[in-house]
Amino acid sequence: MQPDVSFVIAAYNAEATLDRAIASAIAQKNVSVEIIVVDDKSRDATLDVARAYPQDIVRVVALASNRGPGGARNAGLDAARGRWIAVLDSDDAVFPGRLAAMIARAEKAGAQMAVDNLQVIREDGVVEDAMFPRHYLEGLREISLATYIAGNVVFESKFNLGYLKPIFQREFLNENQLRYDEKLRIGEDYILFAGALAKGGKCVVEPDIGYAYHIRSGSISRVLELHHVEAMLRADAVFAQTHQMDEAAQAAFARRGRSLRKAASFLSMVQHIKARSPLKAIWTALSDPAAVRHMGMPIAVRFRRMAAQFAVGAGR
Numbered sequence: 001m002q003p004d005v006s007f008v009i010a011a012y013n014a015e016a017t018l019d020r021a022i023a024s025a026i027a028q029k030n031v032s033v034e035i036i037v038v039d040d041k042s043r044d045a046t047l048d049v050a051r052a053y054p055q056d057i058v059r060v061v062a063l064a065s066n067r068g069p070g071g072a073r074n075a076g077l078d079a080a081r082g083r084w085i086a087v088l089d090s091d092d093a094v095f096p097g098r099l100a101a102m103i104a105r106a107e108k109a110g111a112q113m114a115v116d117n118l119q120v121i122r123e124d125g126v127v128e129d130a131m132f133p134r135h136y137l138e139g140l141r142e143i144s145l146a147t148y149i150a151g152n153v154v155f156e157s158k159f160n161l162g163y164l165k166p167i168f169q170r171e172f173l174n175e176n177q178l179r180y181d182e183k184l185r186i187g188e189d190y191i192l193f194a195g196a197l198a199k200g201g202k203c204v205v206e207p208d209i210g211y212a213y214h215i216r217s218g219s220i221s222r223v224l225e226l227h228h229v230e231a232m233l234r235a236d237a238v239f240a241q242t243h244q245m246d247e248a249a250q251a252a253f254a255r256r257g258r259s260l261r262k263a264a265s266f267l268s269m270v271q272h273i274k275a276r277s278p279l280k281a282i283w284t285a286l287s288d289p290a291a292v293r294h295m296g297m298p299i300a301v302r303f304r305r306m307a308a309q310f311a312v313g314a315g316r
Helices: 018-026 046-051 068-079 098-109 134-140 145-150 170-175 188-198 226-242 247-274 278-287 289-294 297-315
Strands: 005-011 033-039 058-062 084-087 113-121 127-130 167-169 203-214
Touching (some): 005 018, 018 033, 033 068, 046 058, 068 084, 084 098, 084 170, 113 134, 145 188, 145 247, 188 226, 226 247
Parallel strands (some): 005 033, 033 058
16 A cells, blocks of 8 residues: 655664654654665664664665765655655654644645644753744745745745755655755755745645754754855756746845855855965955855954954055
């Protein structure tokens, strides 16, 4: 029988957290599930952890080379058989009633996607507030392409919708040839979700908390670097050439582009400061003064000190 849900868990060096993710998928109520773990050429015992489960409970795909989060998830999507796809990060977990609630809401509305709220859990185990206020998600009800893009404006979005963990109808993904951009290490979720919306997918919002988002200090998603932003800009350029956007979506897309370019200037400036290249840092700041507003106090203080030292040296 076809399962209701295929959980796709891309795992890289996740031996410490993978059991938690798998256990939460197994514990889903009122839906049938298959669990696919894709080992992205881990260097620890991740593959052993995954293979310790019976094959009828956890299907394991072992990649011959590291393909990154997008590539590993694509391998999972290709192997999936369920009516719905639920991507689960290997260091996170889902609550038992999550998938039943999301599928029920989506099918009642004739939607191809659904999202819900996230519980934020710190690295020390402390449970924080929900990522989004319930009244905010209740007010959204559905997420349009314009709303989603506007909620992914770097350093400006009040509630960054890029953290949402959607479920997708597998048939909808396949019919529209939607897959993750394997060139992206950050932002691959955004491009897939935006692409699904641009293809006419309807996304409903379940305001209850169903996903446990665990913060890890070493996670790549929490360390934004210049090359990540540059890759996101390239992916956005391809998106604009590939998809039609209405006026509201185009306006949001333009805002996002400006924010990414500012972020690139800021991160370039930070690189110059760390490399002790004050001339290049000052030139970057002069080229894009708006980028300076992104500077946190420690970096700003260091930048001012270096600029002052350069000015003193130049006056000698």
